[in-house]
Amino acid sequence: xxxxxxxxxxxxxxxxxxxxxxxxxxxxxxxxxxxxxxxxxxxxxxxxxxxxxxxxxxxxxxxxxxxxxxxxxxxxxxxxxxxxxxxxxxxxxxxxxxxxxxxxxxxxxxxxxxxxxxxxxxxxxxxxxxxxxxxxxxxxxxxxxxxxxxxxxxxxxxxxxxxxxxxxxxxxxxxxxxxxxxxxxxxxxxxxxxxxxxxxxxxxxxxxxxxxxxxxxxxxxxxxxxxxxxxxxxxxxxxxxxxxxxxxxxxxxxxxxxxxxxxxxxxxxxxxxxxxxxxxxxxxxxxxxxxxxxxxxxxxxxxxxxxxxxxxxxxxxxxxxxxxxxxxxxxxxxxxxxxxxxxxxxxxxxxxxxxxxxxxxxxxxxxxxxxxxxxxxxxxxxxxxxxxxxxxxxxxxxxxxxxxxxxxxxxxxxxxxxxxxxxxxxxxxxxxxxxxxxxxxxxxxxxxxxxxxxxxxxxxxx
Amino acid sequence: xxxxxxxxxxxxxxxxxxxxxxxxxxxxxxxxxxxxxxxxxxxxxxxxxxxxxxxxxxxxxxxxxxxxxxxxxxxxxxxxxxxxxxxxxxxxxxxxxxxxxxxxxxxxxxxxxxxxxxxxxxxxxxxxxxxxxxxxxxxxxxxxxxxxxxxxxxxxxxxxxxxxxxxxxxxxxxxxxxxxxxxxxxxxxxxxxxxxxxxxxxxxxxxxxxxxxxxxxxxxxxxxxxxxxxxxxxxxxxxxxxxxxxxxxxxxxxxxxxxxxxxxxxxxxxxxxxxxxxxxxxxxxxxxxxxxxxxxxxxxxxxxxxxxxxxxxxxxxxxxxxxxxxxxxxxxxxxxxxxxxxxxxxxxxxxxxxxxxxxxxxxxxxxxxxxxxxxxxxxxxxxxxxxxxxxxxxxxxxxxxxxxxxxxxxxxxxxxxxxxxxxxxxxxxxxxxxxxxxxxxxxxxxxxxxxxxxxxxxxxxx
Numbered sequence: 001x002x003x004x005x006x007x008x009x010x011x012x013x014x015x016x017x018x019x020x021x022x023x024x025x026x027x028x029x030x031x032x033x034x035x036x037x038x039x040x041x042x043x044x045x046x047x048x049x050x051x052x053x054x055x056x057x058x059x060x061x062x063x064x065x066x067x068x069x070x071x072x073x074x075x076x077x078x079x080x081x082x083x084x085x086x087x088x089x090x091x092x093x094x095x096x097x098x099x100x101x102x103x104x105x106x107x108x109x110x111x112x113x114x115x116x117x118x119x120x121x122x123x124x125x126x127x128x129x130x131x132x133x134x135x136x137x138x139x140x141x142x143x144x145x146x147x148x149x150x151x152x153x154x155x156x157x158x159x160x161x162x163x164x165x166x167x168x169x170x171x172x173x174x175x176x177x178x179x180x181x182x183x184x185x186x187x188x189x190x191x192x193x194x195x196x197x198x199x200x201x202x203x204x205x206x207x208x209x210x211x212x213x214x215x216x217x218x219x220x221x222x223x224x225x226x227x228x229x230x231x232x233x234x235x236x237x238x239x240x241x242x243x244x245x246x247x248x249x250x251x252x253x254x255x256x257x258x259x260x261x262x263x264x265x266x267x268x269x270x271x272x273x274x275x276x277x278x279x280x281x282x283x284x285x286x287x288x289x290x291x292x293x294x295x296x297x298x299x300x301x302x303x304x305x306x307x308x309x310x311x312x313x314x315x316x317x318x319x320x321x322x323x324x325x326x327x328x329x330x331x332x333x334x335x336x337x338x339x340x341x342x343x344x345x346x347x348x349x350x351x352x353x354x355x356x357x358x359x360x361x362x363x364x365x366x367x368x369x370x371x372x373x374x375x376x377x378x379x380x381x382x383x384x385x386x387x388x389x390x391x392x393x394x395x396x397x398x399x400x401x402x403x404x405x406x407x408x409x410x411x412x413x414x415x416x417x418x419x420x421x422x423x424x425x426x427x428x429x430x431x432x433x434x435x436x437x438x439x440x441x442x443x444x445x446x447x448x449x450x451x452x453x454x455x456x457x458x459x460x461x462x
Numbered sequence: 463x464x465x466x467x468x469x470x471x472x473x474x475x476x477x478x479x480x481x482x483x484x485x486x487x488x489x490x491x492x493x494x495x496x497x498x499x500x501x502x503x504x505x506x507x508x509x510x511x512x513x514x515x516x517x518x519x520x521x522x523x524x525x526x527x528x529x530x531x532x533x534x535x536x537x538x539x540x541x542x543x544x545x546x547x548x549x550x551x552x553x554x555x556x557x558x559x560x561x562x563x564x565x566x567x568x569x570x571x572x573x574x575x576x577x578x579x580x581x582x583x584x585x586x587x588x589x590x591x592x593x594x595x596x597x598x599x600x601x602x603x604x605x606x607x608x609x610x611x612x613x614x615x616x617x618x619x620x621x622x623x624x625x626x627x628x629x630x631x632x633x634x635x636x637x638x639x640x641x642x643x644x645x646x647x648x649x650x651x652x653x654x655x656x657x658x659x660x661x662x663x664x665x666x667x668x669x670x671x672x673x674x675x676x677x678x679x680x681x682x683x684x685x686x687x688x689x690x691x692x693x694x695x696x697x698x699x700x701x702x703x704x705x706x707x708x709x710x711x712x713x714x715x716x717x718x719x720x721x722x723x724x725x726x727x728x729x730x731x732x733x734x735x736x737x738x739x740x741x742x743x744x745x746x747x748x749x750x751x752x753x754x755x756x757x758x759x760x761x762x763x764x765x766x767x768x769x770x771x772x773x774x775x776x777x778x779x780x781x782x783x784x785x786x787x788x789x790x791x792x793x794x795x796x797x798x799x800x801x802x803x804x805x806x807x808x809x810x811x812x813x814x815x816x817x818x819x820x821x822x823x824x825x826x827x828x829x830x831x832x833x834x835x836x837x838x839x840x841x842x843x844x845x846x847x848x849x850x851x852x853x854x855x856x857x858x859x860x861x862x863x864x865x866x867x868x869x870x871x872x873x874x875x876x877x878x879x880x881x882x883x884x885x886x887x888x889x890x891x892x893x894x895x896x897x898x899x900x901x902x903x904x905x906x907x908x909x910x911x912x913x914x915x916x917x918x919x920x921x922x923x924x
Contacts (some may be wrong), residue, residue, distance in 0.1 A: 001821060003480040006548040010476030013552050017472070017559030018465040031571050035795040038575035046583045050823040053549055056816060060556055064813075067572035072561040079569075079785070084561030086468040087515055090475050094522055096554045096761045096814075097479030099534040099546030107541075109493050110529035113500035121508045140602065141805035151651055166655030167629060181783040182806055188778070189613055189804065191653020193628030237785050293807075299558045300809055316650070321643040322892045323541070323699050323900070333497040342651065342804060343603035344644055345755075347762055351526075352558075354518065359463060361512040430784045438785070 001053065009053040016057060017089065020065070021072065024445070028422020029073045031066070038067045074445035075424035077454060080237070080265045080399075081442030084299035091355025092299050095348040102346045105334035106326045112337055115350040118357070122304065125362055126270035126290075129283035132306035137340040138292075138349045140301040142264035143182035144342055145289040146231065148305070148313060150186045152287070153229040153258030155316035156309070163316065167191050170226040174198045174216060176208040176243065178236040180262060206239055206393065206431070208232060210247035217255050229258040232285075234278050235266025238429040238438070240396025242266070246281025253284055261285045264303070265440075268295040269373075269397050271365045287313075295398075295442050297356040297368060302349050314339045372398035372441045375451045379439060382455055388462060392431055398441040401429060408435050410462045417461035424454040463515065471515040478519060479551065482527070483534065486907070490884020491535045493528070500529045536907035537886035539916060542699070542727040542861075543904030546761035553817025554761050557810040564808045567796035568788045574799055577812040580819070584766065587824055588732035588752075591745035593770035599802040600754075600811045602763040604726035605644035606804055607751040608693065610767070610775060612648045614749070615691040615720030617778035618771070625778065629653050632688040636660045636678060638670040638705065640698040642724060668701055668855065668893070670694060672709035679717050691720040694747075696740050697728025700891035700900070702858025704728070708743025715746055723747045726765070727902075730757040731835075731859050733827050748774075757860075757904050759818040759830060764811050776801045834860040834903045837913045841901060844917050850924060854893055860903040863891060870897050872924045879923035886916040 001009070041063045071082045102111030119136020122128070139145045154171060155162045171192055175183045177199045187197045198220070201212040217227045230252050232243040245261055252259040261282060267290020269275035282288060287307040292298035307313050318339040320329070328334045338344050360368065376398040383389045383402050392401045404410040411428075415437050418424050429438050437458070441451060463471070503525045533544045564573030581598020584590070601607045616633060617624045633654050637645045639661045649659045660682070663674040679689045692714050694705040707723055714721040723744060729752020731737035744750060749769040754760035769775050780801040782791070790796045800806050822830065838860040845851045845864050854863045866872040873890075877899050880886050891900050899920070903913060 001548040003484045003548075006483075006552070007476060007480045009549075009552055010479070010555075011473050013555050013559070014469060014472030014476060016556070018469045020559060021468070022465045030568070033571050035567070035571070035790065035793070036575075038572050039579055042576070042579045044583070044586075046587050046819050047823050048825055050826050051820045053552060053817065053821050056549075056553065056820050057556070060813075064560075064572040064576065067570070067575070068560060068562055069568065069570045070560075071563055071569075082561060082563050084558060086463040086465075087471075087518075089555070089558045089561075090468070090471055090515060091518065092558045093472075093475050093479070093551070093555050094519070096546060096551045097475070097482060098526075098530060098532075099544060099551075099761060100530055101533055101544050101762055105497065106492070106531065107533075108529070108531045109495050109497070110500050110526040113498070113529070114504070114526065117501055117504045121506070124506075125508050141807045143805045143807075147651070147804065154653070162653075162655065163650055164656050166631065166650075166658060167653035168631065169628065181781040181786075185779065185781055185804075185806075188625055188628075189609070189652065191616070191624075191629035193624065194626050196628060237783075299561060300563055300807060301805075317647065319643040319647055321699075323889060324643075325890075328497065331497070342609065342647075343605045343763075344647075345603045345605075345762060351522075355515065357508050358513045358518050359515050361509050363510055364512050427785060428787075 012057065024070055024073045027070055027073065029070050029075050029425035030419050030422055031069045032422055033067045038063055069425065072443060074443050074447065074450045075454060076443045077424060077426040077439045077441060079427055080294045080440050082293060082300055083295060083297045083444055085297040085356050085444055087359035088297060088299045088352040088356040091352035095351040098348060100348055102348055103338040103344050104324060104326060104329060104336045106328040108348065111348040111350065112335055114354060116335065118350050118353055119304065119306065127273065127276050128306065131283060131308035132288065135307045135310040137305050137337055139303040139305045139341060141303050142262060142289050142291055143185060145303050145305040146182045146260065146262065147186040147189060148341060149258065149260040149287040150190050150229055151316045152307065152309065152313040154190065156258060156312050157226060157228045170224060171228045172196050172198060172220050172225045173228055174200050174213055174230040176200050176202050178202060178206050178238055178241050179231055179233050180237050183231050206236065206241035208243040208248060210244055210251055213248060214251045217251065227255055227257045229260055231260045231262055234261060234263035235396055239393040239401045239431060240266065240399040242278045242396065245279060246284065249281045249284025258286045259284060261288045264289055264291045265294045266397055269369055271362060272369055275397065292353050295369065297360055297365065298353045302353055372446065375446065375448060376400050376441045378448065379451050379455060392436045400439045401431065401436050402439065403434065403436040404462055411435055411437055414458045414461040418457045423457055474519065486532055486535045489532055489535065491532050491537050491887035492881050492884055493531045494884055495529045500525055531887065534905060536905050536909065536912045537916060538905045539886060539888040539901045539903060541889055542756045542902050544755060544762055545757060545759045545906055547759040547818050547906055549821035550759060550761045550814040550818040553814035557813040560810060562810055564810055565800040565806050566786060566788060566791060566798045568790040573810045573812065574797055576816060578797065580812050580815055581766065581768065589735065589738050590768065593745060594750065594768035597769045597772040599767050599799055601765040601767045601803060603765050604724060604751050604753055605647060607765050607767040608644045608722065608724065609648040609651060610803060611720065611722040611749040612652050612691055613778045614769065614771065614775040616652065618720060618774050619688060619690045632686060633690045634658050634660060634682050634687045635690055636662050636675055636692040638662050638664050640664060640668050640700055640703050641693055641695050642699050645693050668698065668703035670705040670710060672706055672713055675710060676713045679713065689717055689719045691722055693722045693724055696723060696725035697858055701855040701863045701893060702728065702861040704740045704858065707741060708746065711743045711746025720748045721746060723750045726751055726753045727756045728859055731831055733824060734831055737859065754815050757831065759822060759827065760815045764815055834908065837908065837910060838862050838903045840910065841913050841917060854898045862901045863893065863898050864901065865896065865898040866924055873897055873899055876920045876923040880919045885919055
């Protein structure tokens with residue numbers, strides 16, 4: 001494909017995306033196909049001769065779109081949102097077009113420095129602790145962020161011996177029953193095993209109890225185990241519960257344990273000053289994560305990760321084989337982000353974040369976030385006004401957890417019926433053993449009529 | 463940004479990329495800026511009010527391009543190539559535009575099934591073992607591929623206890639001095655520590671000795687250690703050395719040790735039947751990795767990973783929290799790729815691979831690979847004809863390692879001078895303690911005149 005053919009086909013793809021985004025509402029949100037549907041429609045072999053790009057795009061229409069769950073659909077209320085704003089799509093296109101690989105500063109200075117600048121700008125824009133300045137990096141996901149936090153914590157807790165000697169079997173980490181499964185997965189990958197993961201009790205609010213954490217750590221220390229990391233969550237996946245960061249951070253500081261704060265979803269809200277209270281105490285955290293690819297208008301993947309101990313992170317992950325030696329690295333004057341992450345190579349992810357933040361402006365980002373919070377608040381009002389339904393846990397930002405009163409089967413029926421119809425898509429949680437519906441408002445195009453339609457569909461299905 | 467504004471700005475970005483790719487030759491390959499150059503040119507704060515997308519694109523020209531090392535430049539001979547072919551750029555654009563997140567089959571069936579189909583098609587197209595059918599997945603990088611291979615190996619070697627109990631300190635893995643640093647990094651992250659990594663001796667050809675491997679394993683077993691994984695490399699980063707996969711695989715089979723084969727760069731060449739000999743014995747491998755984002759025309763990131771033990775991989779990595787439960791997963795009829803990788807979320811990477819492979823056709827992919835091999839062969843001839851220079855290790859495919867005879871300082875001077883001038887970019891290796899130049903031919907636009915110019919510049923700099 002030469003430059004002229006790329007222009008033609010590229011304009012076509014841009015127009016295809018514009019059309020796709022415009023007609024999203026006409027598509028079922030949840031893909032309505034059976035397993036194997038896609039495979040049956042594709043040839044067994046790759047073509048021997050070149051095919052035109054148009055043939056690929058035609059197959060996207062024929063095979064991909066009908067078998068796609070449309071995360072950008074305005075009636076997507078499942079999991080958490082995955083904002084792929086159109087400016088971020090273009091920022092990512094610039095990145096792919098440049099085709100650079102930013103493992104080292106030298107392999108593209110702009111890739112490293114723009115990311116550093118943006119992460120520092122976001123410290124200010126989100127009111128984050130100044131201890132995070134110079135400690136920001138974009139990871140792919142919050143799962144990887146948790147894993148790098150854990151290895152940095154292991155290296156620190158071992159007095160620097162972990163890197164050579166590995167884990168010794170006494171290391172212990174602390175989460176709650178509501179913490180994301182990525183922490184248990186990180187503990188596995190890091191060789192601790194799930195038996196090293198303590199689920200600290202929560203209160204009725206499903207938030208981790210700092211007193212229970214203190215007691216768990218004390219018991220482990222008495223038993224000869226080594227507390228390494230605590231993960232506090234601001235906005236849990238199930239219900240949006242908020243762990244008390246300050247109280248947990250004080251326990252961690254007393255005990256010398258690494259505090260990782262996971263605000264993968266809710267963290268975006270810190271762009272609005274009125275929502276920063278949930279992060280009170282964040283200056284006690286050693287690391288912090290908020291996903292730009294959830295609610296911050298940036299196409300997946302872009303997980304914002306900050307640490308107040310970047311030297312410790314690099315100490316855990318750095319390796320410098322001969323073939324990566326270069327004058328800039330040896331000068332000590334630059335950051336090589338390969339030492340801040342699991343993979344060696346890295347995309348120029350800052351471009352999509354930069355495009356999203358600048359084209360919306362901070363005022364636009366706030367309007368985006370506040371609009372969704374307001375829609376969830378409206379839904380909360382409608383649910384409270386309906387005697388058959390109830391709000392199960394207090395609303396957090398734009399996440400509302402609801403259920404049919406005293407009829408778990410009806411809640412399940414409502415969720416499954418709405419999803420099967422394709423008119424909206426929502427997922428569930430289990431609270432106190434009870435199946436409940438989660439409504440995560442946050443798709444870019446979601447307006448009051450979409451939330452209203454969801455609510456009417458749920459009521460009608462009971 | 464509404465759909466119409468996206469059309470306008472999108473066409474502009476497509477044209478910008480077409481222009482950028484067309485004028486690459488006029489740009490210095492290696493960024494010619496000092497540390498801090500980018501940061502100095504950016505504002506300290508994010509804008510409060512929205513800016514037009516054009517302002518972002520103007521800043522890409524003003525700040526990003528001058529501080530970028532141009533991996534797509536036809537005179538890029540450093541590291542390994544990073545082919546971001548234009549069709550793959552468009553495939554990736556479709557992916558970002560769709561904005562789906564394929565963690566589960568249900569969260570986009572097409573994202574999962576197209577990937578499965580492509581990975582099976584590539585088994586046939588590359589002549590890979592049939593044991594890999596149904597065992598393919600796209601990882602971000604070879605580093606992550608090595609890590610997931612290692613955790614699957616750990617779970618297997620522990621008889622299924624690793625997941626809960628973690629590592630016990632006896633686990634040992636085997637590499638050579640030439641193996642990529644990602645294996646040592648994976649060992650660290652997995653909690654084994656670098657002391658658990660044995661560098662098996664190599665012969666003069668820098669390939670791992672299977673006899674030495676056998677001896678190392680025997681000594682470790684006698685000392686009570688537990689061999690878990692061997693990594694054989696086909697095409698090492700330093701010099702392109704090829705470990706004897708069959709002989710190593712026979713040792714692994716006898717000892718019940720997981721064999722991971724890393725062909726991150728050279729693996730692409732298996733599309734050409736004449737280059738498949740280096741993979742002889744691959745049917746003995748438990749896992750295998752070849753990066754589509756190096757020499758297979760697919761924009762970063764897309765590391766092709768196959769395992770003949772997908773059940774073992776899933777056994778190591780699966781976790782099913784309540785909020786991810788869904789009917790398709792519970793039916794057992796689908797693959798959820800989140801259980802095949804470190805992160806939970808995942809991009810629709812198959813689209814860029816699909817676009818690259820179909821628009822080139824297998825015949826086009828072969829022509830791409832063979833052209834670069836032929837260029838490296840020509841360079842080899844020129845070097846051999848020059849009494850001042852020598853070919854240091856046998857050429858592997860399109861990678862040539864050369865040096866000034868008996869004058870290490872001159873080799874270094876030549877490399878540094880060419881890079882500083884910006885006319886081409888190459889990196890170095892150390893072979894037997896000696897600094898040597900690596901010429902990795904493989905950028906999409908590289909033609910004979912670019913290789914010739916590199917050679918003339920190197921000679922002129924001595």
